[in-house]
Amino acid sequence: MKARLLAACSAAAISVAGMASAQSSELTLCWAAWDPANALVELSKDFETQSGIKMNFEFVPWPNFADRMLNELNSGGQLCDLLIGDSQWMGGAAENGWYVKLNDFFDKEGISMDDFAPATVYAYSTWPKGTPNYYALPAMGDANGWFYRKDWFARPEIQEEFKAKYGRDLAEPTSQKELLEIAQFFQGREIDGKTVYGASIFTERGSEGITMGATGALYAWGFKYENSPGSYDMQGAVNSPEAVEALEFYKELYKTGTPPGYDNAYMEQSLDAFKSGQVAMAMNWFAFFPGLYADPNTGGDKIDFFVNPPQNVAASTLGGQGISVVANTDNMDGALAYIKWFANPDVQKKWWSMGGYSCHKAVLDDPNFVNTAPFAGDFLQAMGGVQDFWQEPAYAQLLLAMQERLHNYIVADQGTAQEALDGLIADWTEVFEDEGKL
Amino acid sequence: MPNPIDAAARATPDPLARRIRGLSDRTIAWLFVAPTIFLLLAINIFPLIWTVRLSFTNYRANRPNEEVEFVGLRNYIRILTDDGIWANMQTTAHFLFWTLFFQVLIGFTLAWLINRKFKGNDLLTTLIVLPMMLSPAVVGNFWTFLYQPQIGLVNYMVELLTGTPASSFSMLGPGGYAPWSIIIVDTWMWTPFVMLICLAGLRSIPDYIYEAAEIDRASKWRQFWTLTVPMVLPFLMLAVLFRGIENFKMFDMVVLLTGGGPGNETLLASIDLKREAFEKWRTGYSSAYAIILFVTVFGLASIYVKALNKVKER
Numbered sequence: 001m002k003a004r005l006l007a008a009c010s011a012a013a014i015s016v017a018g019m020a021s022a023q024s025s026e027l028t029l030c031w032a033a034w035d036p037a038n039a040l041v042e043l044s045k046d047f048e049t050q051s052g053i054k055m056n057f058e059f060v061p062w063p064n065f066a067d068r069m070l071n072e073l074n075s076g077g078q079l080c081d082l083l084i085g086d087s088q089w090m091g092g093a094a095e096n097g098w099y100v101k102l103n104d105f106f107d108k109e110g111i112s113m114d115d116f117a118p119a120t121v122y123a124y125s126t127w128p129k130g131t132p133n134y135y136a137l138p139a140m141g142d143a144n145g146w147f148y149r150k151d152w153f154a155r156p157e158i159q160e161e162f163k164a165k166y167g168r169d170l171a172e173p174t175s176q177k178e179l180l181e182i183a184q185f186f187q188g189r190e191i192d193g194k195t196v197y198g199a200s201i202f203t204e205r206g207s208e209g210i211t212m213g214a215t216g217a218l219y220a221w222g223f224k225y226e227n228s229p230g231s232y233d234m235q236g237a238v239n240s241p242e243a244v245e246a247l248e249f250y251k252e253l254y255k256t257g258t259p260p261g262y263d264n265a266y267m268e269q270s271l272d273a274f275k276s277g278q279v280a281m282a283m284n285w286f287a288f289f290p291g292l293y294a295d296p297n298t299g300g301d302k303i304d305f306f307v308n309p310p311q312n313v314a315a316s317t318l319g320g321q322g323i324s325v326v327a328n329t330d331n332m333d334g335a336l337a338y339i340k341w342f343a344n345p346d347v348q349k350k351w352w353s354m355g356g357y358s359c360h361k362a363v364l365d366d367p368n369f370v371n372t373a374p375f376a377g378d379f380l381q382a383m384g385g386v387q388d389f390w391q392e393p394a395y396a397q398l399l400l401a402m403q404e405r406l407h408n409y410i411v412a413d414q415g416t417a418q419e420a421l422d423g424l425i426a427d428w429t430e431v432f433e434d435e436g437k438l
Numbered sequence: 439m440p441n442p443i444d445a446a447a448r449a450t451p452d453p454l455a456r457r458i459r460g461l462s463d464r465t466i467a468w469l470f471v472a473p474t475i476f477l478l479l480a481i482n483i484f485p486l487i488w489t490v491r492l493s494f495t496n497y498r499a500n501r502p503n504e505e506v507e508f509v510g511l512r513n514y515i516r517i518l519t520d521d522g523i524w525a526n527m528q529t530t531a532h533f534l535f536w537t538l539f540f541q542v543l544i545g546f547t548l549a550w551l552i553n554r555k556f557k558g559n560d561l562l563t564t565l566i567v568l569p570m571m572l573s574p575a576v577v578g579n580f581w582t583f584l585y586q587p588q589i590g591l592v593n594y595m596v597e598l599l600t601g602t603p604a605s606s607f608s609m610l611g612p613g614g615y616a617p618w619s620i621i622i623v624d625t626w627m628w629t630p631f632v633m634l635i636c637l638a639g640l641r642s643i644p645d646y647i648y649e650a651a652e653i654d655r656a657s658k659w660r661q662f663w664t665l666t667v668p669m670v671l672p673f674l675m676l677a678v679l680f681r682g683i684e685n686f687k688m689f690d691m692v693v694l695l696t697g698g699g700p701g702n703e704t705l706l707a708s709i710d711l712k713r714e715a716f717e718k719w720r721t722g723y724s725s726a727y728a729i730i731l732f733v734t735v736f737g738l739a740s741i742y743v744k745a746l747n748k749v750k751e752r
Contacts, residue, residue: 066717067716067717070500071716074499074500074719092500095501096500096501096502096503097503195605204697205696205697205698205699205700205701206693206697206698206699259588260587260588260605260606260607260608261586261587261588261590261605261608261610261611263608263610263611263612263699263700264610264611264696264697264699264700278588393501394718396717396718396719397718397720400713400717400718404701404702407699407700407701407702408701408702409701411611411612411699411700411701412612412699412700412701412702412703413612414701434496
């Protein structure tokens with residue numbers, strides 16, 4: 001009996017030791033479930049071969065991504081060793097100790113942030129903003145851009161009718177107002193026996209959709225969050241006459257240039273509307289552009305891309321993420337080895353070639369970069385003028401307040417743009433007062 | 439033949455028997471219920487007390503290292519003076535009232551019709567109860583398609599019947615239809631539940647009561663109002679209680695249909711509470727919000743149960 005007990009205990013001990021060893025030779029990378037994530041799975045096979053570490057992936061659909069991952073971090077979970085998290089999480093993740101500060105590691109391994117595009121380092125890596133305190137390596141550059149049906153734009157009868165109506169050629173819009181005119185021109189038009197519409201834009205209520213869409217217009221009109229950075233002085237900036245005009249513009253675009261029923265639409269709905277041939281133009285993140293270009297029905301010769309048009313200034317809404325090491329990881333060495341491998345210029349070049357948007361200068365500064373994809377030049381241009389939402393620890397409160405105010409005004413038709421922005425300042429002031437920043 | 443109980447007593451080891459013999463029936467009863475009481479305290483009562491405590495603080499669960507301050511009644515005052523929250527309460531009350539109204543009306547009517555004996559009765563009953571067997575997530579998703587202005591069946595039917603172009607309105611979008619759209623879906627899904635309970639009530643009425651009423655020459659109308667309705671009423675009230683409590687905490691189906699929009703038109707209190715607690719992470723504030731909702735439901739349910747008991751006593 002004693003011998004049997006001893007054997008059982010030994011077997012248990014061996015299996016526990018085996019598990020511990022297996023854990024240290026595995027890494028779990030968490031990200032959103034979308035096209036670039038699939039590319040990263042392929043790319044990471046090289047890391048597995050080189051390091052002997054097995055890579056696991058946890059991809060969560062975008063609408064649940066923030067909820068799922070922030071809950072995971074907040075509860076001290078050990079699901080993720082590496083996390084490609086949204087830029088807005090940076091403040092909370094740094095201040096709550098969820099991400100490992102990478103400065104010493106970068107110094108030791110000779111990884112320089114000067115090798116990455118400055119806008120991406122600022123947005124994806126630093127906290128407090130702009131200081132040399134790095135919590136992530138820029139992993140996936142992204143911005144909100146536009147794409148359109150090049151084949152429809154090129155049709156002589158459509159060209160002719162457009163020119164007669166607006167006195168200029170139908171082409172990629174060079175301003176937000178031109179974009180509105182084109183959307184209105186296509187709205188309800190019959191093309192190939194089918195009713196089509198102007199543009200598919202972001203109007204989603206629940207997570208971040210309408211904010212990401214409307215800020216494309218707000219930034220183009222010169223919207224600022226504060227009168228001077230770090231002051232939290234929002235009066236006159238957030239509700240400036242330009243901001244009011246931009247919001248009125250976005251509402252008009254929604255009311256007069258989008259397909260019916262697109263009142264809670266985000267990335268998926270925008271892609272569906274375009275791929276099903278419902279719309280002439282659509283907004284979405286650059287991350288989807290390789291997939292759109294490859295689409296057999298609406299890609300290739302039928303599609304082209306353009307950067308968010310300026311109005312008063314050239315600006316685009318920032319997307320994209322940095323890759324961070326989760327402080328709770330039980331495989332710190334493996335996670336850091338992955339970061340080191342990923343920062344390598346050759347890996348970054350391969351990353352771009354597979355559909356990931358590298359932020360490394362070795363890729364972006366290559367003279368041939370703009371010829372590598374039909375949207376590469378637009379991507380470079382967009383990343384030169386990106387602006388991001390608040391990255392404060394209380395970003396979720398700030399974001400949900402904006403979602404509510406914008407959706408109430410733009411979609412539910414309640415109040416005026418001025419009231420929406422004045423109300424937004426009141427909401428944000430309350431948040432910053434609670435945070436002790438005002 | 440020896441008594442088996444005596445045999446068991448003799449087989450019990452001496453020290454244990456002595457100990458058990460020393461316990462009263464009451465103590466033994468407590469020993470049996472103690473685990474359940476412990477679980478209840480741990481899972482229900484303790485979290486409730488903890489929530490009350492948190493509701494007086496500025497605690498945030500996503501910032502465990504921050505100092506927690508006692509803020510007195512500030513959270514409660516903020517909630518009770520917030521116009522947005524009162525608007526959400528009104529939205530919840532609107533949803534609650536109309537779903538209960540339609541479910542009771544249609545559920546009782548269906549039960550009354552199906553209570554008669556006819557061919558295919560069982561098959562029809564099975565078909566009617568199908569919607570309540572579906573998951574709310576499935577219901578939310580496929581009704582989203584039914585309500586889609588361009589391809590949805592609902593808009594198509596409206597166009598067919600009224601001539602209003604299908605693409606000219608959105609049942610889940612602006613225009614004031616969204617609150618009614620979620621009421622329609624909930625009524626479609628849960629009316630069978632009310633119907634089943636009413637059917638149980640109708641079938642519990644003995645036939646001889648109606649036979650006696652026939653002998654007394656009572657009309658069908660009078661039989662319905664003086665016999666059927668009073669005898670089914672306790673069942674109906676029970677159904678209303680169940681559905682009322684369920685719909686007060688309605689979340690999944692409405693989130694999938696509208697996400698609380700357009701604007702805040704379908705933002706029920708439960709959805710708002712979830713956003714405060716697990717998206718904005720205002721744990722202290724949302725604890726106060728939860729306590730206010732709990733007191734409201736508890737108070738209304740207590741009054742209702744008293745009324746239900748009175749009806750049953752009649």
